[in-house]
Amino acid sequence: MGNILSVYTNDVDRINELFRYFLVVAAIIFLLVVGYTFYYVFKYQSKKQLELPNQEEGSDRIEIILATIATVITAVFVYLTITSINTIQKIPEHPKPFLEITGHQWWWEAKYPQSGVITANQIYIPTGKKILLKLTSADVVHDWWVYKLGRKIDMIPGRYNYMYMYADKPGEYLGACSEFCGVEHARMRIRVIALKPKDFKVWQKHQLQPVVSKPKDALFEKGKELFEEKTCTNCHAINGTPHKEDIGPNLTHFGSRKRFLSDMLVNNKTNLTAWITNPQNVKSGAKMPNFILSKSEIKALVTYLHNLK
Known part of the structure; x- marks a missing residue:
């Protein structure tokens, strides 16, 4: 059973695969219920049917079969869900984050503790690497969510949460705060720019350079x-x-x-x-x-x- 879910570098893919399993099973159950409902509706709607069909009080055998199927389905999904949670939330005991994100009303602060770079809102990461994020809030509860790069997670004042973020190819990935945090919540957007590792190093080196004014400006x-x-x-x-x-x-x-x-x-x-x-x-x-x-x-x-x- 442990191999039902594939091993993914990106936690989003694992979550999506689990969701697809839920969706398929839910769709099958839905179609069975709707199918049997319509079958019996049409079967006994004939005007020629003057007498009620024979009434059966129940079948112990059918009830046991259905209860067993429901229990097995539930047990399988409980197992898969717990396994996925443990895999996704596998944070080191003493985490050393690559990136620290602090939510403010209504903007994002980004710190790179390993290099000392501090920036805001427009956030850069290297591709091909699982980025460990440390998240907190400076004021109210926010929620970080860049849906193509990782799961969403709450940012709570005075507490630190951790999650992984991963981009497999260069590009710009959009997200948003997913917890109502005040009047400008809807416009608290996120833009993560993933660069190839060598390009990320160039960006990071540039960020560490002091600002120089134009001569005689x-x-x-x-x-x-x-x-x-x-x-x-x-x-x-x-x-x-x-x-x-x-x-x-x-x-x-x-x-x-x-x-x-x-x-x-x-x-x-x-x-x-x-x-x-x-x-x-x-x-x-x-x-x-x-x-x-x-x-x-x-x-x-x-x-x-x-x-x-």
């Missing part, structure tokens, strides 16, 4: 000054600078991200300008305050953030 420097003067540094960290706060997303190399606001908007100057001008008009309930900036200040900040690459 006055607008960039003005934006950098405003970023500090307007207390943006009280919430946002930028690697390679003294700013280490993680209340809001880490903005290191922010300009190289394709999207922002938990994958909500394309990362371009137009969307970034709208966001900085009035965050609540873009994402109601977001904790980013409106600093009531002038157009020139907004332009400088947008230039600064857009060039953090």
